[in-house]
Amino acid sequence: SYELTQPLSVSVALGQTARITCGGNNIGSKNVHWYQQKPGQAPVLVIYRDSNRPSGIPERFSGSNSGNTATLTISRAQAGDEADYYCQVWDSSTAGVFGGGTKLTVL
């Protein structure tokens, strides 16, 4: 089965750049999607197909994917960006796969 690995937590200073990684075997060959989830709320799609932003998502959110690592980058981090972030792919054998999630703390 296909697995995605994320760091449990990432911290970033207010106004600085946060990078959250998602590791998987040859993940660069897959479409990676990223979700933001705040406490008590449903997840929200912030990046789809590696680097595309849905309407309404700030340009501060960007994504990349190559080799065995996909990365979600949040520029000029704000207090409101504090949340859990999940990567997700669709795998031919395992179908829907989520990473374990990363808690982003803005200091």
Next chain:
Amino acid sequence: QVQLVQSGAEVKKPGASVKVSCKVSGYTLTELSMHWVRQAPGKGLEWMGGFDPEDGETIYAQKFQGRVTMTEDTSTDTAYMELSSLRSEDTAVYYCATRAAGTAFDIWGQGTMVTVSS
């Protein structure tokens, strides 16, 4: 604009079944690929299954095979997820979510808390 509204919280005893609904508005259910994702308290997201438009079939995560059934009522644009033989580990928030053509889960319901307790 698609909106998904789920049924209310449920409390069930071990061994029972639960059926959660997800009402679609703004689109018809036949235009969407509906999936279900759950989240145990303090844990991550877990995909359970959903409709694969390429095959025209509903596919389930291996973990839930034989215990979960996902159905749709196109007359009311409502999707359902039924999970049987409930155990305490099934205590979780259950979300419905639409999967845009071959890509991400773009619209999510508000979630339904299911508690399994004796």
